[in-house]
Amino acid sequence: MSPKQDSIPYAPLPQDAPLQNVVVILPSYYRYPPYYHCLRRCLLFIASFLLVAAVVFFLYPSDPNLKLARIHLNHVRFNTSPKLTLDLSFSVTIKVQNRDFFSLDYNSLLVSIGYRGRELGLVSSNGGHVSARGSSYVNAILDLDGLEVIHDVIYLIGDLSRGVIPFDTDTRVKGDLGVFFFKIPLQGKVSCEVDVNVNNQTIVRQDCHPE
Template sequence: MEKTGDPAAPLLPSPPPPPCYGVPASRIGDPYHEPPAYVLLPAYPVRRRRRGPCRCCGSFLSASSLFISSILIASAIFFLWPSDPDIQVARLRLDRLRVSPPPHAAIDVSLGLQIRVRNQDFFALDYRSLAVSIGYRGRPLGNVTSDGGHLRARGVSYVDAELELDGIQVLNDAFYLIEDLARGVLPLDAVTKVQGKLRLFFLEIPVQGRISCSVNVNPETQIIIRQDCYPEAPSP
């Protein structure tokens, strides 16, 4: 007869219970708490501004432009500003000379001149007259005036003038006249003056030129020994 006893032990041990992890209560948030709201903005590309020239470069360019403009204006004024005509004695001819000694103390002279007139400007010149005067030791003896003419820009013209003086009394200079006759040299002064108007666009600007010549003549042979001509500043 079989004996009853405790049930037989299982062959395999029973599995262990699942692990449990504890979380602190402070870390558990409110289940009803809403998450914070965020605003999303689109990303725009950043445009870099081009750097302009520095201030010092701009100032330098402005100063250079002003300097160049000043040079151009000054050059234009220099070339376009009207100047007096240039006159020279191209030829001086003594046709006749007769000197009466004291007590009459008179001079007869016939003189021919060829004057070269040059227009130095870039505009046409109309000269009204060409006047030639002759003197002895600073005392005027007589003068002659020729007709005017037209002279183109930067042009040259030749004008002839004939001067004849008969019986010009020089009583005040009788002493010097005797001395000059003894030396064989008679000093004469010839002054030539040109007056005209320069056409500058719609303006007419008065201009004039003047030249003086010292002429030494042999009263016996009537030959010009020496002549010196030099331009003079025109009188206002």
């Protein structure tokens, strides 16, 4: 094929055609400083880290919080025959607080009572359910009959004479936290030193230490 057949016909401008100036305005582009992208990536990383930390903080399971809400000395009685023994009866109320955003099912709650470092007895209550971020109160009665107090009789007589008896309590609970379709085992324990007024059956001092 000849070059003439491939060429595009061109018509020259007329001699009397006015000349025109064409001005093309290009948009201006702002150049960010070199450290801008690095700073932006750092801010996005910090924001993502804080978001993940907040999710972990609110959703990570924590052990239930236990508190000895009430202890009542029902009766105390000495027996001298056939040997020196002591009968005690306590009524206790334990507050179980669920600090998580999921419900808590506990199997049992165990409460033990001691006097001057020696365990006197314990009682176990039935299981229960605590809603998310909720609390539940558990009542238990501990009857201790025929306790031998030969080693502590002098201290007990002195405490009864001043009207205040110091007791030690240990409360333990075991349960499962329901997270979606999973069950996460949890447990809690609190130890308390409690001074009970024998006359009005009230707590005059309570010092608890979660464990």
